[in-house]
Amino acid sequence: MTQQEVRWTADQVLALAPDVASREAGSRLGAAGPWSGAGSSGEGAVWGLFKGGGSGPYRTAADLADVSGPAYTCSCPSRRSPCRHALGLLLLWADGGGGVVSRGPAPEWVEEWREGRRARAGRKAASGRSGPEGGPSDPEAARRRAERRAERITAGVTELEQRLMDLLRGGLASVERTGDGLWEEIAARMVDAQAPGLAARARESGATVPSGADWPSRLLEECALLHLLGQGWLHRERLPPALAAAVRSRVGLPTAPEGPPLRDDWLVLAQYDTQDPKLTTRRTWLHGSGSGRTALVLSYGAAGRAPELTLPVGLALDAEVSAYPGGLRGVLGERFGPPAPAVTRPPGVPVTRAVALYGEALRDDPWLESVPVTLERVVPVPDGDSWHLADAAEDAALPLTPAARARPGLWRLVSLAGGAPVKVFGECGHRGFNPLAAWPQGAGGAVALC
Structure with missing residues (x-):
């Protein structure tokens, strides 16, 4: 049996859904009733005819062998990709x-569609190779632009420091009366200073006012982090290289991958989206089975539209990943085969080591919210209104983040564990642990929790 003939799980299929509505609609179409002529090939193609409301059936197909990731086509009028029919077809295929x-x-x-996609991808790649080399055409002009931007950022940081001093002199109670207007004004000034990272942190500070009984203490924390970042920028020449790189990145200066790309069999640990009014950000966590490296790949889509990169949890791909400074974030490069079900799991650590890893990472990046960690053997246990992951081998536990406690994935984790230890991957930070995937003891693939 080839790798492409190993069928996915229903969770892996539903992870492809571009939104909740598509996920729910696709789930209802994963039965054989409305489908005819459904089939699959050993080359990764799945197809079928769906009896819809039109004059003829919808032609639906998926290509799971494309090295760029799963691809779909359907003659229905939906603009979503994959549409509900493609999801339903893949659920029917996964059911076996x-x-x-x-x-x-x-x-x-189906073959005409697949060949057309490959031809377009080939022309796009050839066009990219034949174009001019990347990078600035005039290094001296680029250096002058960088200097001017640094001067504007310095002026913006100096103004920010003065505003924070005025705020603390007047007391945080005054912030509740002014609303978020103060922080929007600060954010706008940081945008003018070409420091988008500082602008984003200013808006996050404004979002804490008022939000809960403890908002003054959380606002004070945000002000302290803003002050620390400003001081880091003003004294960046005296910082260790790793910390200086973190300051430049947090302020909002662009960075590029460094060093040669790393080819490995990358296990997809988790994938989830975060949204704001203008942008959808998809976070994909990968683990190299040979190198032991964990990488975060970010992809983006316009507001309301899912990013193109889709890699269901539990699959693995032979690919290259280039790391950005700091070694955590990466960019997915050339792929050497289609995604296939993973046969390995990432190694885990005890709870105490997970907390230590986050503390060590803060030395190089004090603004880091969390680090990726796989906990080896933990049991989800309730504690009043909250939940903890208790280590089965030592007297230690990690609280779950408030966001994790509100997700349906918590109950999926509790059901998977059944009171026994499980291996859990997630993000460990100052707010607690955010579980993203889990593996049962013994055999079984990864179960997505987000």
Whole structure:
């Protein structure tokens, strides 16, 4: 049996959904009733005809063997990708109950679509190779632009420091009366100073006012972090290299991957989206089975639209990843085969080591919210209104973050554990532990928790 013939799980299929509505609609179409002529090939193609409300059935197909990731086509009018019909077809295929039959070669219309995609990808790659080399055409002009931007950022940071001093002299109670207007004004000034990272932190500070009984203490923490970042920028020449790089990145200066790309079999640990009014950010955590490296790959889409990169949890891909300064964030490069079900798990650590890893990371980046950690053997246990992950081998536990306690994934984790220890991957930080995927003891693949 080839790798492409190993069927995905329903969770891996539903992870492809661009939004909650598509996920729910696709779940209802994963039954054989409305489908006809459904089949799959050993080359990663899955296809079928869906009896919809039109004059003829919708032609739906998926290509799971494309090295750039899963691809889909459907003759329905939906603009979502994958649409609910593609999700329903893949759920029927994943079920393995005979609704999708292995039929050998795909129909002509499926092969024409796949060949057209590959031809367009080839032309795009050739166009990119034939273009001019990247980078500035005039290094001296680029140096002068960088100097002017640094001067504007310094002026903006100096103004920010003065505003923070005025705020603390007047007392935080005055902030509740002024609302978020003060912070929006500060953010706008940081945008003018070409420091988008400082602008984002200013808006986050404003979001704490008022939000809960402890908002003054949280606002004071945010002000302290803003002050620390400003002082880091003003004294960046005296900082250790790793800390100086973190300051430049947090302020908002662009960075580029450094060093040669690392080729490995990358296990997809987690993938989830965060949204704001202008942008959808997709965070994908990868773990190299050979190197032991963990990398965060970010992809973006316009507000309301899912980013293109889709890698369901539990799959692995042979690919190159280039690391940004700091070694955590990476960019996915060339892929040497389609994603396939993973046969390995990441190594885990005890709870006390997870906390120590976060503390060590703060030395190089004091503004770091969390670090990726796999806990080896933990049991989810309730504690009043909250939940903890208790270490099965030592007297230690990690509280779950408030966001994690509000997600349905918590109950999926509790059900998977059944009171026994499980391996859990997530983000460990000052707010607690955010579980993103888990593996049961013994056999079984990863279960997505987000």
